[in-house]
Amino acid sequence: MQLPIALVESLRGLPGFDEPAFIDIHQSGAQVTSVRINPHKISEVPFAVAHTPIPWSRYGYYLSQRPSFTFDPLFHAGCYYVQEASSMFLEQALQQTVDLTQPLTILDLCAAPGGKTTHLQSLISANSLLVSNEVIRGRAAVLKDNVIKWGAHNIAVTNNDPAGFSTLPGFFDVMVVDAPCSGSGLFRRDETAIEEWSPGNVALCSQRQQRILADVLPALKEDGVLIYSTCSYSRQEDEDILQWLLTLDMEGIELVTDPQWNITSVKTGNSFGYRFWPYRLKGEGFFMGAFRKKVLSERPEKYRQKTKPLSAKETGVLRSWIRVDGQAFVAFGGRIYAWPENLFEALDRLAGKMKVVYSGVLTGELIRDKLIPDHALALSKRLPAAIAATALSEEDAIRYLQRKDFVLENAQKGWQLATFGGHPLGWMNVLPNRINNYYPKELRILKEQAPEI
Structure with missing residues (x-):
């Protein structure tokens, strides 16, 4: 693997950077395989291969070899997700900044294909709402499929530009922005990304990251938490973005890391970043920082219900297919969705403002008072015990x-x-x-x- 000379030169002087080790690890051909289990479906790794825990994630594991995930039925059943280990540090950022036992409204802004969304859903309470957004329509479809596979009922998948969320001022307690980037941290996994890397692309990505953050921050509550990350090594997309966020009345949050994890902590002014160098730990290149919003958000509009739940008669038809307790059933285009009753207002607000492509559990389609069940219902955790x-x-x-x-x-x-x-x-x-x-x-x-x- 021939690394771009301009990349290597740009990294000199960064905390933790070891040029010979950086070049060696990329030329070694070493690959790391890791998965994260779905705690709502299984409690242990379902493989015969040797595995060890990822130290910063309670559900993540390194595998000694790569199984055939395509031909594992449990993969298609949503029992686990194949995810890069470094990115699972999101778990630490969330645990150390918010009370996960409380109801939270969370936005995963750049969510496809779904790694961080499914991880977040495993960590939050059942009374929380996770909005998982992807601006590119084709990638939003992949995201929706992975959300369905995961089997959760407290996720909404949206397909919107970040600027669209400004219509929901102060709506979210937490925002996760895993921003589009130049991708240098993933060169070991995708050598074709090397051909697309250039200093000019890094600069463009940095500008786009600022636009995305500036557009979406109005939707974060006062004292809400922003978690920003990239899979880039470049300072312009990492430390420089953290410094820029400080100018927007954001306050850096310092996270606690175990020295044995070998994560490189970076303090820049009053911001705190965390670098993952693949020669120091078992994972790919990754960067993360956390912030708290200190500026007052606009007050949201007065709530006016727009979505009409199904009648009791229509709901009765569903009883043999889905547990109806605590659920409100709504219809969009003839398709029946189950929404948690406690999340009805939030989902209704979202449906009135944004392009929602999936929400709750798609139960199926009612035809002549009979339900044609949807695939999403089969993989959900809302099925009655007596289902055949x-x-x-x-x-x-x-x-x-x-x-x-x-x-x-x-x-x-x-x-x-x-x-x-x-x-x-x-x-x-x-x-x-x-x-x-x-x-x-x-x-x-x-x-x-x-x-x-």
């Missing part, structure tokens, strides 16, 4: 995920869950002479599994 289900072998589970034909002996007829290892994969309708597979076509496994040798 059939356990599949690993071979049949893979065929189900590929949307190929398979045979079930003595299977119960009708709508039911296809499960593997006790975890739902999706819906199927077992008929007398065939199985109708309702796994979404766009999610199916396209590859063929290599035969074992």
Whole structure:
């Protein structure tokens, strides 16, 4: 791997930078594989390979080798997320700045493909709302799929420019901005990113990061917390942005790190940053800083309800499909969503101001007083205990995920869950002479599994 000379030169003098070690780690070809489990679905790593905990995350683990995630049914069931280890430091920033036992409204602004969103959801209380935004429509669709897979009911996925959130003044307790950047911290994982790197691109990214932050900060409450991060090594996108935030009446927050983690702490004026050098720890290049907003936010508009919940009769049809306790059911375009009752006002405000592409749990579509269940319902944690289900072998589970034909002996007829290892994969309708597979076509496994040798 040939690193850009201009990059190496620009890093000289930065805290913790060791030029020979930096070059060696990038030329070594070393790869780090890490995952984070979904605590709402499993409690331990579901692999036979050796694994060790990531020290700054209670749910993160390093794997000694990379399994075939594509052909693991539990991956498709949302039991874990494959995520870069350094970025899991978000957990420390959140734990040390807010009371996670309290109801919080959190914005993950640049959220696709969903690593930080699913991590945040694992940490917050059930009474909290997480708004997960992605400005690029195609990436927002991927984000929505990963949110559905995770199975949570207190997330809304939005597709908006950061400036759009100014219509929700003082709405959020916490903002996480993992800003678009020049990507130098991920060169080991993606060598093609080297070709796109240049000093000019770093400067453009720094300007864009400032615009994004300036546009979205009006939506943060007074005393609210901003967590800013990049996967760039460049000072212009890291320490310089922290210094600039201080000019916006933001107050730096110092985080506590264990010396054994080998994270490089950086103090610049009254701001505090944390650098992850891959030759000092087991992870990729990463940078993070935390702030508290000290300036008074505008007062939000008086709340006027716009979304009408379903009638009691319509809700009654859903009782055999979803636990209706604590849920309000709303319809958008003929599709029924379940919203937690305690989050109704927040979600209604959001739906009235922003482009919401997914919220709560998409239950399904009502047709002639019958529900056609959605894939999201199958992976949610709102299913009643009595829902019909059939356990599949690993071979049949893979065929189900590929949307190929398979045979079930003595299977119960009708709508039911296809499960593997006790975890739902999706819906199927077992008929007398065939199985109708309702796994979404766009999610199916396209590859063929290599035969074992």
